[in-house]
Amino acid sequence: MTTTVETTTDSTSGTVSTVAISAEDRAARLTSAGQAWNDRIAASEKNAQLVFSAKGSAQGSVSSVITAGKHTFTVDEPAPLAGDDAAPNPVEYALGALISCQIVVYRLYAHNLGLTFENLDVRAEGDLDVRGLFGADDSVRAGLSAVRVTVNITGPDSDEAYQELQQTVDAHCPVFDIFTNPTPIDVTVTKTN
Numbered sequence: 001m002t003t004t005v006e007t008t009t010d011s012t013s014g015t016v017s018t019v020a021i022s023a024e025d026r027a028a029r030l031t032s033a034g035q036a037w038n039d040r041i042a043a044s045e046k047n048a049q050l051v052f053s054a055k056g057s058a059q060g061s062v063s064s065v066i067t068a069g070k071h072t073f074t075v076d077e078p079a080p081l082a083g084d085d086a087a088p089n090p091v092e093y094a095l096g097a098l099i100s101c102q103i104v105v106y107r108l109y110a111h112n113l114g115l116t117f118e119n120l121d122v123r124a125e126g127d128l129d130v131r132g133l134f135g136a137d138d139s140v141r142a143g144l145s146a147v148r149v150t151v152n153i154t155g156p157d158s159d160e161a162y163q164e165l166q167q168t169v170d171a172h173c174p175v176f177d178i179f180t181n182p183t184p185i186d187v188t189v190t191k192t193n
């Protein structure tokens with residue numbers, strides 16, 4: 001039985017947590033989750049509709065404290081963007097969300113397709129022209145003008161199989177979809193006393 005030990009660091013508290021999981025346990029979790037969702041959706045398509053939420057409060061110079069479910073994290077900016085560099089900035093979190101979603105979907109579809117990998121590392125870079133952010137040029141987009149994702153897989157399957165996996169992942173990754181397709185946003189501003 002192969003056990004994978006994964007270490008993560010909480011950017012807010014600096015706490016390091018390690019999760020040890022065997023390949024067999026991961027496969028069992030993926031199979032169980034897939035079957036449970038298939039059963040829920042078969043019972044009613046309404047069960048497929050999820051709503052995610054987060055809330056945030058302004059702190060410090062330009063930082064925010066975000067709560068999503070039971071998790072809380074800080075978002076900040078580096079000093080050149082008026083921040084204290086106490087945490088990753090919003091664009092870095094967006095790229096992190098893309099990376100983590102890709103990893104989840106790679107694991108899910110590799111499992112579904114019977115593919116294996118020993119290592120999976122994902123890197124993302126995005127280009128941002130701050131003229132859009134600071135209103136220096138209204139013709140410049142405020143968001144990212146390009147994103148590059150690099151996926152490194154080590155495993156016994158063919159290059160072709162991993163290329164097909166990549167196409168499947170990109171077609172089914174929710175955060176990849178957010179980055180590549182327009183999503184309507186409804187904003188409400190309320191003045192409170």
